[in-house]
Amino acid sequence: MTEVAWLAALCAGAGAGCAAAAATAAGGSSEAEHWLERRGRARTSAPSPRPENRHHAVLDWVLGSARRRRERLQTELVPLLELLSLELGAGQTALSGLAAVCSRLEGPLARDLRRLQLMSQVAGSAPFEARLEAYADRLQLPAVASLASVLHASRDYGAGALPGVRALAADLRRAQRRQLIALSRRALNQVLAPAAFGILLPFLGILLFPALSTLSRSLR
Amino acid sequence: MPELAAAAAGLGVAVAVLTLAERAVPPALNRLLRRLAEREAALAAAAELGWLDLASLTALQATALVVGFLFEFALTGLPVLGLAAGLGLAGLLRARVAARGRARRAALQDAVLEAVRLLHQLLATGAAGVPQALGELAERGPLQLREHFRRIHAAAAAGRQGEAWGQARRRVAEPLFDLLAAAVALQRSGGAELGPLFAQLEESVAAAYDVQREAQALQVQARSAAAVILCLPLLFLGVLSALRSPYLDPYHDAGGQLFLALMLAVMGMSYLWMRRLLRLPEPPRLRFHD
Numbered sequence: 001m002t003e004v005a006w007l008a009a010l011c012a013g014a015g016a017g018c019a020a021a022a023a024t025a026a027g028g029s030s031e032a033e034h035w036l037e038r039r040g041r042a043r044t045s046a047p048s049p050r051p052e053n054r055h056h057a058v059l060d061w062v063l064g065s066a067r068r069r070r071e072r073l074q075t076e077l078v079p080l081l082e083l084l085s086l087e088l089g090a091g092q093t094a095l096s097g098l099a100a101v102c103s104r105l106e107g108p109l110a111r112d113l114r115r116l117q118l119m120s121q122v123a124g125s126a127p128f129e130a131r132l133e134a135y136a137d138r139l140q141l142p143a144v145a146s147l148a149s150v151l152h153a154s155r156d157y158g159a160g161a162l163p164g165v166r167a168l169a170a171d172l173r174r175a176q177r178r179q180l181i182a183l184s185r186r187a188l189n190q191v192l193a194p195a196a197f198g199i200l201l202p203f204l205g206i207l208l209f210p211a212l213s214t215l216s217r218s219l220r
Numbered sequence: 221m222p223e224l225a226a227a228a229a230g231l232g233v234a235v236a237v238l239t240l241a242e243r244a245v246p247p248a249l250n251r252l253l254r255r256l257a258e259r260e261a262a263l264a265a266a267a268e269l270g271w272l273d274l275a276s277l278t279a280l281q282a283t284a285l286v287v288g289f290l291f292e293f294a295l296t297g298l299p300v301l302g303l304a305a306g307l308g309l310a311g312l313l314r315a316r317v318a319a320r321g322r323a324r325r326a327a328l329q330d331a332v333l334e335a336v337r338l339l340h341q342l343l344a345t346g347a348a349g350v351p352q353a354l355g356e357l358a359e360r361g362p363l364q365l366r367e368h369f370r371r372i373h374a375a376a377a378a379g380r381q382g383e384a385w386g387q388a389r390r391r392v393a394e395p396l397f398d399l400l401a402a403a404v405a406l407q408r409s410g411g412a413e414l415g416p417l418f419a420q421l422e423e424s425v426a427a428a429y430d431v432q433r434e435a436q437a438l439q440v441q442a443r444s445a446a447a448v449i450l451c452l453p454l455l456f457l458g459v460l461s462a463l464r465s466p467y468l469d470p471y472h473d474a475g476g477q478l479f480l481a482l483m484l485a486v487m488g489m490s491y492l493w494m495r496r497l498l499r500l501p502e503p504p505r506l507r508f509h510d
Contacts, residue, residue: 072504079399079506082417086406089413100409104402106507166420173424177431184435184500191442191494198490199449202483206453209479213470 069108070139076109077143078176081169085162094154094161095128129155143172263314266321277317281310292454296461298471300481305454307488322436329429331362332397333422335369338362339400340418350407350414351376368392381408396425398506405508432500439498446494450487 080101087097099117102110116135120128129152136144150164261274288309293302335357342353354376358369368388375384385401399421407414460468470476 075504079395079402082399082421083402083406085420086403086414086417089416090407100406104406104508106509166416170420170424173428177428180428180431180435180500184438187498187500188438188442190497191446194490194493194497195446195449198493199446199487202486202490203449203453206480206483207456209476209483210467210470213476 070141073109073112073139073141074143074172075176076105076107077141077147078169078172080105080109080113081147081165081172085166085169088160088162088165094151094165098151127155143168263317263321266324267317268324269320272317277314281313284309284313292458295458296468298457298461298468298477298480300477300484301454301457304484304488308451308454326433328364328392329394329396331364332392332394332400333426333429334362335365336396336400336418336425337422340415340422343413343415343418350404354404365392393505395503395505396421398508402506402508428503435500439500442498443495446491450491453484453487 083101083105084094084097087100088094090097092100095117098113102113102117112135113132116131117128119125120131126134129148132148132151133145136142136148146168147165150161150168153159153164154161257274260277264272264274264277285306287306289299289302289306291302292305293299296302338357338361339353342348342356343350348356351373354369355373358366358373361369368391372381372384372388375381382405385405389398389401403414403417457468457471471480
């Protein structure tokens with residue numbers, strides 16, 4: 001009976017693990033992803049440090065959706081910056097250039113930036129740079145925080161935003177390259193486990209099964 | 221042989237029932253099948269062989285499955301091993317088609333990069349504007365993209381350049397080409413200078429492609445090593461069967477067949493898991509209004 005209970009507990013644990021893994025591996029169309037998207041939108045418009053957000057943070061961590069969302073936003077940031085540098089090169093101001101680029105692009109980051117710009121245009125509200133900084137802080141996106149700093153310096157001190165934006169885009173491309181190298185090296189190590197336990201071990205089993213079954217038969 | 225006939229008859233009945241009662245197929249299974257069909261169709265299209273489409277690829281794989289099954293079954297007399305050999309042969313065929321698609325894609329990526337380089341060179345001279353540079357690409361650009369640039373150049377004269385870029389983006393389906401199209405669209409509306417952007421893109425994207433291809437090469441090494449290990453039991457059992465070795469007798473009873481099926485299933489699943497682990501993230505497409 002005890003063994004059966006252990007087996008049941010093990011199965012339940014494995015099932016829960018599989019469900020969590022499946023939810024993590026599921027694409028952007030999953031319910032959880034939609035929920036997080038909606039939540040991201042809601043938080044963008046009205047940040048609320050309520051206690052239930054702590055549970056949401058745990059859920060984020062479990063699902064891994066927050067990490068994926070961050071990665072997606074960071075990936076989207078690179079072409080956005082490159083196109084922004086194009087606009088800045090044409091003599092546009094940083095904010096109007098960003099507005100022009102975001103109005104063309106489709107994607108979560110462009111959508112969020114459009115919303116931030118719109119909100120910053122309301123009289124008496126926080127400026128766009130401050131909102132962008134808060135947004136970067138909330139989503140833990142250092143690259144967006146760097147963009148906010150560049151825009152801040154450009155607005156307050158009249159510094160040219162073009163070199164900063166261009167350097168940021170180049171840095172992000174380099175970071176992506178480094179990440180790809182790390183990912184490919186890590187993957188090569190990760191496949192050792194399935195290769196050893198999932199392929200070599202069954203192969204040994206196939207090799208030894210006739211010998212072992214004959215041996216057990218002769219021992220009987 | 222009677223087992224084979226029975227299996228074939230069973231399969232035929234199952235297919236007939238599924239075909240007749242399409243509504244009875246659960247929606248989840250229906251979605252899965254549709255997704256599989258879409259993936260296979262994309263694979264066939266990426267290979268760019270005129271005669272290869274979803275139907276012909278499926279037929280080829282089914283033929284490979286049957287041939288592999290019959291061959292191994294005739295050699296060893298073990299249906300489980302026959303099924304594994306059939307699946308292996310079908311997988312090999314699919315891998316060849318996928319490899320061709322990957323090679324085509326790498327060539328297309330190089331072509332887009334070359335187009336960006338050429339555009340940068342032409343714009344850097346200052347003698348040519350963007351429309352002239354696009355005309356030049358249509359005449360002397362990379363072969364794979366000439367047709368697209370020709371259409372874009374022709375559409376520009378009719379004032380429908382945005383539409384032509386959109387069509388080209390859908391056909392080329394490369395993030396760098398998307399960025400090129402977005403940059404040209406922004407330049408059209410704002411009159412920006414494209415030269416510095418193209419110079420930057422040329423450098424960073426070429427380096428990214430290098431890394432990606434190096435990673436893919438390392439993956440091929442790991443994948444092929446796993447495939448070789450996967451083939452070893454088939455080979456081992458095939459050779460012993462051909463030599464009529466009594467060592468394989470335990471595999472001819474139900475317990476032995478079950479054990480073999482289980483082990484082969486574990487190996488197959490592990491191989492698929494390895495492939496999943498080795499898969500590199502695809503660079504996302506850039507979506508924008510033309």
